[in-house]
Amino acid sequence: MNQQEAEQILKEKHIQATRQRITILEYFLEHKVHPGIEEVYEALADRPEKISKATVYNTVNLFEKHGLLKALDVGEAYCHYDVDMDRHGHFHCVHCGKIWNIPYDPEVEKNLPPGFEVLDEQVLVKGLCPECASENSERLS
Amino acid sequence: MNQQEAEQILKEKHIQATRQRITILEYFLEHKVHPGIEEVYEALADRPEKISKATVYNTVNLFEKHGLLKALDVGEAYCHYDVDMDRHGHFHCVHCGKIWNIPYDPEVEKNLPPGFEVLDEQVLVKGLCPECASENSERLS
DNA sequence: GTGTCTGCAAACGATTTGCAAATTA
């Protein structure tokens, strides 16, 4: 089902729908929780249609250029990617490393001096997720 | 003047005030507009007290750990650093690469589900600065 | 004097790239 959806999306964007590109986009559609390159590569390694890491990199860059994905850099060594293009921010737990989507109000642009043209905005909050926060307070008590 | 200020700050933070650390912190205090490692290194290369790039890296990491600086990743290959620890966001011009400080209202936390503990937040807007935006519209007309 | 910091060069790790073989239309 996602296979066909992925192929359809690629055709709409006028991106040649190769086996590898369909598989990678399908993976992103099924795993919207911000995978990294390594994660995509590992996940697809055991499939019959083997995909090299260079292809994962090139494909993800291509997708980003066409607006199918957004890079999400939380300060780790590598980058995460996000297929969800709706406006939302991210919460990054500095303890367990998990990333959550969070809502935020559209107020950034109203504070911008005139003349600036907005193309994209990112809101990133770092801290402790509920689980890690409670672990932490237990340790202290 | 900044020399003494830098030394003072280091002592307050209980960081051993070496010649290199004072020089690097002094540079950041004089250049708050988000320098990168390379920029700091190049700027201090002609000074009598030569500073290796490894030391710039180690020192900046040390400063960050002690809360003197914040890393600012706008998606370029390398990182920028910001000594201004007051709450503010950044505007990154994707055309000329310049970075501006911008204000934003504190509304992120109120949208956060309960249990999340905030340590830091970053607001990054990408787009065209007034200069590049007008250049761009001229080209189109 | 003793422990910490610096500089150098080598190591590292994520990402990109050149090119021949494979795949797509």
Place this chain on the structure above:
DNA sequence: TAATTTGCAAATCGTTTGCAGACAC
């Protein structure tokens, strides 16, 4: 068949690290 894409391995580049000598206290 012609043009594009893939896979591999090598290259790239920002950053980290090991270690001997230099410096701070």
